[in-house]
Amino acid sequence: MKGLTQHALFWPATTLVLLLIVCASFNPSFLSLAWRDGHLYGNLVDILNRAAPLMVVSLGMTLVIAVRGLDISVGAVVAIAATVAALMIGGSFSASGNATSEHPLWLALGAALAVAAACGLWNGLLVVKAGMQPIVATLILMVAGRGIAQLLTGGQIITVYYPPFFALGNGYWLGVPVALWIALALWGMLHLALARTALGLFIRAIGGNPEAARVAGIRAASLTLCVYTFCSLAAGVAGLIISSNVKSADANNAGQLLELDAILAVTLGGTALTGGKFSLAGTVIGALIIQTLTSMIYSLGVPPEVNLVVKAALVFAVMLLQSPEFRGLVLRVARGAHS
Amino acid sequence: MNWRMNRRLLPLSITILLFISMAAFGAIRYDGFLSPQVFLNLLIDNAFLCVVAVGMTFVILSGGIDLSVGALIALTTMISAALLDAGWNPYVAMALVLVLGAAFGALQGLLIQQFQLAPFIVTLAGMFLARGCCYLISTESIPINDATYAAIAQARIPVGFDSSLTVGALIALAVVLAGMRVAHATEFGRTVYAIGGGESSARLMGLSVASTKVGVYLLSGFCSALGGVVMTFYMLSGYSLHAVGLELDAIAAVVIGGTLLSGGVGYVAGTLFGVLILGIIQTLIAFDGTLSSWWTKIVVGVLLLLFCLLQRLFEARTRKAA
Numbered sequence: 099m100k101g102l103t104q105h106a107l108f109w110p111a112t113t114l115v116l117l118l119i120v121c122a123s124f125n126p127s128f129l130s131l132a133w134r135d136g137h138l139y140g141n142l143v144d145i146l147n148r149a150a151p152l153m154v155v156s157l158g159m160t161l162v163i164a165v166r167g168l169d170i171s172v173g174a175v176v177a178i179a180a181t182v183a184a185l186m187i188g189g190s191f192s193a194s195g196n197a198t199s200e201h202p203l204w205l206a207l208g209a210a211l212a213v214a215a216a217c218g219l220w221n222g223l224l225v226v227k228a229g230m231q232p233i234v235a236t237l238i239l240m241v242a243g244r245g246i247a248q249l250l251t252g253g254q255i256i257t258v259y260y261p262p263f264f265a266l267g268n269g270y271w272l273g274v275p276v277a278l279w280i281a282l283a284l285w286g287m288l289h290l291a292l293a294r295t296a297l298g299l300f301i302r303a304i305g306g307n308p309e310a311a312r313v314a315g316i317r318a319a320s321l322t323l324c325v326y327t328f329c330s331l332a333a334g335v336a337g338l339i340i341s342s343n344v345k346s347a348d349a350n351n352a353g354q355l356l357e358l359d360a361i362l363a364v365t366l367g368g369t370a371l372t373g374g375k376f377s378l379a380g381t382v383i384g385a386l387i388i389q390t391l392t393s394m395i396y397s398l399g400v401p402p403e404v405n406l407v408v409k410a411a412l413v414f415a416v417m418l419l420q421s422p423e424f425r426g427l428v429l430r431v432a433r434g435a436h437s
Numbered sequence: 438m439n440w441r442m443n444r445r446l447l448p449l450s451i452t453i454l455l456f457i458s459m460a461a462f463g464a465i466r467y468d469g470f471l472s473p474q475v476f477l478n479l480l481i482d483n484a485f486l487c488v489v490a491v492g493m494t495f496v497i498l499s500g501g502i503d504l505s506v507g508a509l510i511a512l513t514t515m516i517s518a519a520l521l522d523a524g525w526n527p528y529v530a531m532a533l534v535l536v537l538g539a540a541f542g543a544l545q546g547l548l549i550q551q552f553q554l555a556p557f558i559v560t561l562a563g564m565f566l567a568r569g570c571c572y573l574i575s576t577e578s579i580p581i582n583d584a585t586y587a588a589i590a591q592a593r594i595p596v597g598f599d600s601s602l603t604v605g606a607l608i609a610l611a612v613v614l615a616g617m618r619v620a621h622a623t624e625f626g627r628t629v630y631a632i633g634g635g636e637s638s639a640r641l642m643g644l645s646v647a648s649t650k651v652g653v654y655l656l657s658g659f660c661s662a663l664g665g666v667v668m669t670f671y672m673l674s675g676y677s678l679h680a681v682g683l684e685l686d687a688i689a690a691v692v693i694g695g696t697l698l699s700g701g702v703g704y705v706a707g708t709l710f711g712v713l714i715l716g717i718i719q720t721l722i723a724f725d726g727t728l729s730s731w732w733t734k735i736v737v738g739v740l741l742l743l744f745c746l747l748q749r750l751f752e753a754r755t756r757k758a759a
Contacts, residue, residue: 168557228746228749229749230745231698233557233698234692237685238738238741238742241689241737242738242739242741243738245731245735245737246731246735249732253729253731358564361557361558361561362561371557403569403572403573404569404573405569406572407569408569409565410562410566411566413562414566417548423551424552
C-alpha cells in the first residue's frame with residue numbers, strides 16, 4: 099500500500115479517478131460508451147478528443163521543463179501554425195462539388211510544421227546560445243508571435259473550405275478520433291525514444307545539473323536546442339488539430355492561454371518545475387484532469403464562470419501536496435492532534 | 438568608482454536614450470507630435486500600467502515573478518463597481534479594494550515563502566482565482582455612475598503649456614517617486630536587492646528574507662489594486678475582461694526599463710521609461726494611421742529581444758571585468 103501511494107503517478111491518477119467518480123455520481127450515464135455512426139460515442143470519448151491538443155502541447159512542454167526550461171510561447175506558435183496552414187490551404191467549393199485547395203495538403207501541413215519548428219529553434223537558440231532565461235526568451239516570441247500571426251491574417255479569421263483537412267480535428271479512424279490517435283502516437287514515440295534509448299537519461303541529467311551533464315560528456319546545448327524545437331513542433335501539431343476542428347484559423351484567439359494550461363498539466367502530472375524529474379504518463383493524466391474538470395463543470399450544469407475558480411483551487415491543492423514543507427506541516431499538525 | 442557607477446547605469450541610459458530618439462523620430466515624421474499634451478497623454482493612458490509595473494519591478498528585483506496582476510486589476514474594477522452599485526461610499530470602497538489587493542498579494546507571498554513554491558505557478562493560480570472571482574461577481578460589464586468617481590475621472594489638473602494631467606496620472610507619478618524612495622532609501626528596498634542578488638547570501642547576512650519576500654508580493658498586490666482603482670477612473674466600469682494580458686506588458690516594461698529578470702539589478706525609474714516606451718510605440722502607430730495594431734506587438738517583441746541581448750552582453754562584460 100505504501101509503495102502504491104509513493105508511486106509518482108498515484109496522486110495525479112487518484113485526482114482523475116475522483117473527478118470521474120464525481121461526474122458519474124451526478125450523472126450516471128457519464129461513463130457510458132456507445133457505438134454510433136461508425137465510431138465510439140460518449141462523454142469519455144469527448145473528453146479524450148478535446149484533451150488531445152492540450153496533451154500534444156503538454157508532452158512537448160514536459161521535455162522543456164525537464165531540462166529546467168519553460169516555454170510560454172506555445173500559444174503563439176499554435177496561432178502561427180494554424181494561420182500558415184489555413185492560408186496555404188484556403189480552398190473553395192467549385193460548382194461540381196469538388197473541393198480544391200490552394201496548395202497540396204501535404205505541402206501546407208509541412209510548411210506549418212516547419213514554421214513551428216523554426217519558432218522552437220529560435221527559442222532554443224536564445225536560451226542556449228544567448229544564455230537568456232527561458233521564460234524571457236520565450237516571452238519574446240509569445241508577444242511578437244501573435245503579432246506576426248495577426249499580420250499574416252490581417253487580423254481576420256481565415257476560413258478553410260477543404261474537407262480533407264477537417265479529418266485531423268473531426269475525423270475518426272477505427273472508431274476513435276483522429277486527434278486522439280495523433281496524441282497517442284506522439285506519446286508512444288516519445289516513450290520509446292526516452293525509455294529505450296539513453297535520451298531520457300540525458301534529459302534527466304541535464305535537468306538535474308546542466309553543468310555536471312556537460313562535463314560528463316552529454317551534449318547539453320544541442321540536446322536542449324532539440325527539446326525546444328520539439329516543443330514548438332508539438333505546438334504546431336496542436337495548432338493544426340485546433341484549426342482543423344474549427345475549420346478556420348483565428349490568429350487573435352487560437353491557443354490563447356494554452357501555455358498556462360500546458361504548464362499546469364505538466365505540473366499536475368508530477369513533473370517538477372525545477373527540472374530533472376519528469377513523467378510523460380503523468381502529463382497525459384494532467385491534461386485529462388484539466389479537460390475532465392472543464393467537461394464536468396459543463397455537464398453538471400454549473401455556471402461556466404466557476405470553472406476558473408475551481409481550476410485555481412485545484413492548482414493550489416496540487417501545488418501544496420507536492421511541497422515537502424506543506425506535507426511536513428500537515429504531519430506535524432496530525433501528530434500534535436494525536437498526542 | 439565613478440566608472441563603475443556609469444556601468445551600472447548603462448541599461449537605464451540606453452532606455453532613456455531610446456525614448457528620446459523615438460520621440461525625436463515622431464517629432465520629425467508627424468505634425469503635431471511634439472506637443473506637451475501628446476507626452477502627458479503617454480502617462481494618462483498608461484497610468485494603471487505604470488502603477489502595476491512599479492510593483493512588478495520589486496517582484497522581479499527580488500528574483501520572482503507575478504502573473505496575477507492583470508487579473509487582480511480586473512477584480513478590483515469589478516469589486517469597486519459592484520460596491521458602488523450597492524451604494525457604498527466611494528472612498529470606503531477604494532480603501533477596501535486596496536486592502537483586499539494587498540491581502541491577496543500577501544497570501545501569494547506566504548505560499549511562495551512558506552512552502553517554497555514556484556512564484557510562476559502560485560501567481561498563475563492566483564491569476565485564475567482572481568479572474569474566476571470576476572466572473573462570479575458578474576459576466577457582464579458593470580457601469581459606474583457614482584458622482585465622486587465621475588468627478589475624479591473627469592478632473593484635469595493643469596500643468597501649464599495648455600496641457601493637463603488626470604488624477605490617475607498623478608497617482609502613477611506619485612507611485613514611481615514612492616517606489617524609487619522605497620527601493621533606494623529603505624531597509625526593505627536594500628533587502629529586496631540583496632535577495633535578488635543571492636537569497637542564501639542575504640539570509641547569511643542576517644537580513645529578514647522571509648518577511649521581505651512576502652512584503653514584495655504584498656506590495657505588488659497593493660500596486661495592482663491601486664492600478665485597478667486608476668483603471669476604474671479611466672474606464673468608469675468594472676469588467677472581468679479588463680486588463681487581459683497586462684501582466685505581460687508590465688513585465689515587458691520592467692525589462693525594457695533595464696531591470697534584469699534574474700533579479701538584483703535595476704531601477705524603478707527605468708520602469709517609468711519602459712512604460713513610456715510602450716506608450717510611445719502605440720502613439721507612433723496611431724499617428725502613422727496606416728499601421729495596424731499588431732505592429733505594436735511585433736515592435737515590443739523586437740525591443741524585448743534587443744534589451745535582453747544587451748543585458749546578456751552587459752552581464753558577460755561585468756563577469757569578465759570582475
